[in-house]
Amino acid sequence: MSVSTHVLDSVVGRPAAGIAVRLFAGEELIAESVTDHDGRSRLTEDATALGVHRLVFATGQWFAEQGRDAFYPEVVLTFSVAEPGEHHHVPLLLSPFAYSTYRGS
Template identity: 35%
Template sequence: MSSNRLKRIKDHILSENQCSGMATPEGSPLTTHVLNTAEGVPGSHMALSLHRLDTGLAVWSLLSMGITNDDGRCTGLITREAFTPGMYKMRFETGEYWEHRGQKCFYPYVEVVFTITDSTKKFHVPLLLSCFSYTTYRGS
Protein backbone atom coordinates (compact mmCIF):
# COMPACT_ATOMS: atom_id res chain seq x y z
CA MET A 1 0.00 0.00 0.00
CA SER A 2 1.43 3.41 -0.94
CA SER A 3 2.46 5.86 1.78
CA ASN A 4 0.05 8.42 0.31
CA ARG A 5 -2.86 5.97 0.68
CA LEU A 6 -1.85 5.17 4.26
CA LYS A 7 -1.67 8.90 4.98
CA ARG A 8 -5.19 9.41 3.64
CA ILE A 9 -6.55 6.57 5.77
CA LYS A 10 -4.86 7.97 8.89
CA ASP A 11 -6.22 11.46 8.25
CA HIS A 12 -9.70 10.09 7.63
CA ILE A 13 -9.66 8.60 11.11
CA LEU A 14 -8.61 11.89 12.72
CA SER A 15 -11.15 14.53 13.64
CA GLU A 16 -12.62 16.39 10.70
CA ASN A 17 -11.90 19.64 12.49
CA GLN A 18 -8.16 19.16 12.70
CA CYS A 19 -5.38 18.58 10.22
CA SER A 20 -2.82 15.92 10.92
CA GLY A 21 -0.19 18.54 11.66
CA MET A 22 1.64 19.24 14.87
CA ALA A 23 -0.72 21.76 16.49
CA THR A 24 -4.27 21.93 17.68
CA PRO A 25 -6.52 24.14 15.53
CA GLU A 26 -6.95 26.66 18.35
CA GLY A 27 -3.20 27.12 18.86
CA SER A 28 -2.06 27.11 15.27
CA PRO A 29 -0.57 30.41 14.09
CA LEU A 30 -0.90 29.30 10.45
CA THR A 31 -4.08 28.13 8.74
CA THR A 32 -5.32 27.53 5.22
CA HIS A 33 -8.65 27.14 3.46
CA VAL A 34 -9.06 25.67 -0.04
CA LEU A 35 -12.06 26.71 -2.12
CA ASN A 36 -13.02 24.98 -5.36
CA THR A 37 -14.24 28.07 -7.20
CA ALA A 38 -15.12 26.12 -10.35
CA GLU A 39 -17.87 24.26 -8.52
CA GLY A 40 -18.51 26.65 -5.63
CA VAL A 41 -17.62 24.09 -2.95
CA PRO A 42 -14.87 23.66 -0.35
CA GLY A 43 -11.68 21.97 -1.53
CA SER A 44 -12.16 19.08 0.86
CA HIS A 45 -9.81 16.12 1.32
CA MET A 46 -6.84 17.76 -0.43
CA ALA A 47 -3.39 16.66 0.71
CA LEU A 48 -0.94 19.41 1.55
CA SER A 49 2.39 19.89 3.26
CA LEU A 50 4.22 22.68 5.05
CA HIS A 51 7.94 23.26 4.55
CA ARG A 52 10.51 25.75 5.88
CA LEU A 53 13.59 26.90 3.99
CA ASP A 54 16.84 25.97 5.68
CA THR A 55 18.88 28.92 4.47
CA GLY A 56 22.18 27.36 5.53
CA LEU A 57 21.64 24.38 3.25
CA ALA A 58 19.31 26.08 0.76
CA VAL A 59 16.86 23.17 1.02
CA TRP A 60 13.23 22.88 2.10
CA SER A 61 12.58 20.91 5.29
CA LEU A 62 9.22 19.17 5.66
CA LEU A 63 7.47 20.36 8.83
CA SER A 64 4.05 18.72 8.59
CA MET A 65 1.48 17.17 6.32
CA GLY A 66 -2.28 17.33 6.38
CA ILE A 67 -5.50 16.91 4.49
CA THR A 68 -8.21 19.53 4.34
CA ASN A 69 -11.40 18.71 6.21
CA ASP A 70 -14.93 18.68 4.75
CA ASP A 71 -14.99 22.48 4.88
CA GLY A 72 -11.67 22.73 2.97
CA ARG A 73 -9.78 23.92 6.05
CA CYS A 74 -6.50 22.77 7.52
CA THR A 75 -5.58 24.48 10.75
CA GLY A 76 -3.15 22.42 12.82
CA LEU A 77 -0.06 22.73 10.63
CA ILE A 78 2.48 24.06 13.14
CA THR A 79 2.78 24.94 16.81
CA ARG A 80 3.36 28.49 18.01
CA GLU A 81 6.77 27.39 19.37
CA ALA A 82 7.91 25.93 16.06
CA PHE A 83 6.66 28.92 14.06
CA THR A 84 9.70 31.16 13.75
CA PRO A 85 10.59 33.92 11.28
CA GLY A 86 11.71 32.58 7.93
CA MET A 87 10.56 31.46 4.50
CA TYR A 88 7.80 28.86 4.31
CA LYS A 89 6.10 26.89 1.56
CA MET A 90 2.69 25.23 1.45
CA ARG A 91 2.38 22.57 -1.22
CA PHE A 92 -1.15 21.62 -2.27
CA GLU A 93 -1.63 18.34 -4.18
CA THR A 94 -4.12 19.72 -6.68
CA GLY A 95 -3.61 17.03 -9.32
CA GLU A 96 -4.70 14.27 -6.94
CA TYR A 97 -7.65 16.38 -5.80
CA TRP A 98 -8.98 16.87 -9.33
CA GLU A 99 -8.25 13.26 -10.30
CA HIS A 100 -10.41 12.05 -7.37
CA ARG A 101 -13.18 14.31 -8.71
CA GLY A 102 -12.86 12.68 -12.15
CA GLN A 103 -11.37 15.77 -13.78
CA LYS A 104 -8.08 16.71 -15.37
CA CYS A 105 -6.19 19.82 -14.36
CA PHE A 106 -3.36 21.94 -15.69
CA TYR A 107 -1.42 22.30 -12.41
CA PRO A 108 -0.41 18.98 -10.78
CA TYR A 109 0.41 20.86 -7.56
CA VAL A 110 0.49 24.41 -6.26
CA GLU A 111 3.29 25.75 -4.10
CA VAL A 112 2.71 28.97 -2.19
CA VAL A 113 5.92 30.48 -0.84
CA PHE A 114 5.76 33.24 1.77
CA THR A 115 7.97 35.00 4.30
CA ILE A 116 7.18 35.35 7.98
CA THR A 117 8.90 38.24 9.76
CA ASP A 118 6.65 38.51 12.82
CA SER A 119 5.82 35.02 14.05
CA THR A 120 3.71 36.36 16.93
CA LYS A 121 0.84 37.10 14.52
CA LYS A 122 -1.66 34.67 13.02
CA PHE A 123 -1.48 33.98 9.28
CA HIS A 124 -4.13 32.55 6.98
CA VAL A 125 -3.21 31.42 3.44
CA PRO A 126 -6.34 30.62 1.39
CA LEU A 127 -6.19 28.89 -2.00
CA LEU A 128 -8.93 29.57 -4.57
CA LEU A 129 -8.81 26.84 -7.18
CA SER A 130 -10.21 25.68 -10.50
CA CYS A 131 -8.87 23.07 -12.94
CA PHE A 132 -6.96 25.70 -14.89
CA SER A 133 -6.20 28.50 -12.44
CA TYR A 134 -5.50 29.36 -8.83
CA THR A 135 -5.25 32.44 -6.64
CA THR A 136 -3.98 33.00 -3.15
CA TYR A 137 -3.64 35.92 -0.76
CA ARG A 138 -2.77 36.66 2.84
CA GLY A 139 -6.03 36.33 4.69
CA SER A 140 -6.97 37.24 8.22
Protein backbone atom coordinates (compact mmCIF):
# COMPACT_ATOMS: atom_id res chain seq x y z
CA MET A 1 0.00 0.00 0.00
CA SER A 2 1.28 3.43 -0.78
CA VAL A 3 0.19 6.40 1.31
CA SER A 4 0.31 10.07 0.37
CA THR A 5 -1.20 13.31 1.57
CA HIS A 6 -1.72 16.86 0.37
CA VAL A 7 -2.24 19.68 2.88
CA LEU A 8 -3.90 22.93 1.83
CA ASP A 9 -4.16 26.03 4.02
CA SER A 10 -7.77 26.98 3.33
CA VAL A 11 -7.38 30.46 4.87
CA VAL A 12 -4.76 31.65 2.40
CA GLY A 13 -5.70 29.27 -0.41
CA ARG A 14 -2.18 27.85 -0.74
CA PRO A 15 -0.34 24.59 -0.10
CA ALA A 16 0.86 24.09 3.48
CA ALA A 17 4.58 23.48 3.01
CA GLY A 18 6.72 22.33 5.93
CA ILE A 19 4.23 20.37 8.04
CA ALA A 20 5.71 17.32 9.77
CA VAL A 21 3.65 14.17 9.12
CA ARG A 22 3.95 10.71 10.70
CA LEU A 23 2.29 7.49 9.50
CA PHE A 24 1.41 4.77 12.01
CA ALA A 25 0.08 1.23 11.57
CA GLY A 26 -1.53 0.57 14.92
CA GLU A 27 1.08 1.92 17.36
CA GLU A 28 4.05 1.28 15.04
CA LEU A 29 5.63 4.28 13.33
CA ILE A 30 5.90 3.39 9.63
CA ALA A 31 7.16 6.64 8.08
CA GLU A 32 7.88 10.31 8.76
CA SER A 33 7.95 13.15 6.29
CA VAL A 34 7.52 16.90 5.84
CA THR A 35 5.17 18.38 3.24
CA ASP A 36 7.01 19.81 0.24
CA HIS A 37 6.60 23.23 -1.43
CA ASP A 38 3.29 22.04 -2.91
CA GLY A 39 1.99 20.75 0.45
CA ARG A 40 2.45 17.13 -0.65
CA SER A 41 4.08 14.16 0.99
CA ARG A 42 4.41 10.58 -0.20
CA LEU A 43 4.96 8.67 3.03
CA THR A 44 5.55 5.14 1.82
CA GLU A 45 5.61 2.94 -1.24
CA ASP A 46 6.13 -0.17 0.90
CA ALA A 47 3.45 -2.73 1.62
CA THR A 48 1.76 -2.42 5.00
CA ALA A 49 -0.71 -4.59 6.85
CA LEU A 50 -4.46 -4.60 6.76
CA GLY A 51 -6.10 -2.60 9.51
CA VAL A 52 -6.12 0.78 11.15
CA HIS A 53 -3.55 3.42 10.20
CA ARG A 54 -3.08 7.02 11.37
CA LEU A 55 -1.61 10.13 9.85
CA VAL A 56 -0.48 12.61 12.51
CA PHE A 57 0.12 16.20 11.36
CA ALA A 58 2.11 18.62 13.58
CA THR A 59 -0.23 21.53 12.85
CA GLY A 60 0.32 23.50 16.06
CA GLN A 61 4.06 23.74 15.46
CA TRP A 62 3.48 24.74 11.83
CA PHE A 63 1.03 27.52 12.73
CA ALA A 64 3.34 28.75 15.54
CA GLU A 65 6.26 29.01 13.09
CA GLN A 66 4.08 31.36 11.03
CA GLY A 67 3.09 33.46 14.04
CA ARG A 68 -0.52 32.25 13.83
CA ASP A 69 -2.66 30.95 16.70
CA ALA A 70 -4.35 27.58 16.22
CA PHE A 71 -6.77 25.46 18.21
CA TYR A 72 -5.44 22.01 17.23
CA PRO A 73 -1.83 21.23 18.22
CA GLU A 74 -2.02 18.21 15.94
CA VAL A 75 -4.49 16.66 13.55
CA VAL A 76 -4.88 12.88 13.63
CA LEU A 77 -6.58 11.19 10.69
CA THR A 78 -7.41 7.54 11.33
CA PHE A 79 -8.30 5.33 8.39
CA SER A 80 -8.81 1.65 7.75
CA VAL A 81 -6.91 -0.28 5.09
CA ALA A 82 -8.96 -3.10 3.61
CA GLU A 83 -7.05 -3.35 0.32
CA PRO A 84 -3.29 -3.11 1.00
CA GLY A 85 -2.45 -3.16 -2.72
CA GLU A 86 -4.27 0.11 -3.40
CA HIS A 87 -2.90 3.62 -3.14
CA HIS A 88 -4.32 5.62 -0.22
CA HIS A 89 -4.30 9.39 -0.65
CA VAL A 90 -5.54 11.25 2.42
CA PRO A 91 -5.74 15.05 1.89
CA LEU A 92 -6.11 17.59 4.69
CA LEU A 93 -7.83 20.96 4.29
CA LEU A 94 -6.56 23.06 7.15
CA SER A 95 -7.35 26.32 8.93
CA PRO A 96 -6.37 27.47 12.44
CA PHE A 97 -9.72 26.47 13.98
CA ALA A 98 -11.07 23.75 11.67
CA TYR A 99 -10.04 20.98 9.32
CA SER A 100 -11.59 18.47 6.94
CA THR A 101 -10.45 15.47 4.99
CA TYR A 102 -11.60 12.91 2.44
CA ARG A 103 -10.29 9.84 0.64
CA GLY A 104 -8.52 11.12 -2.42
CA SER A 105 -7.32 9.31 -5.48
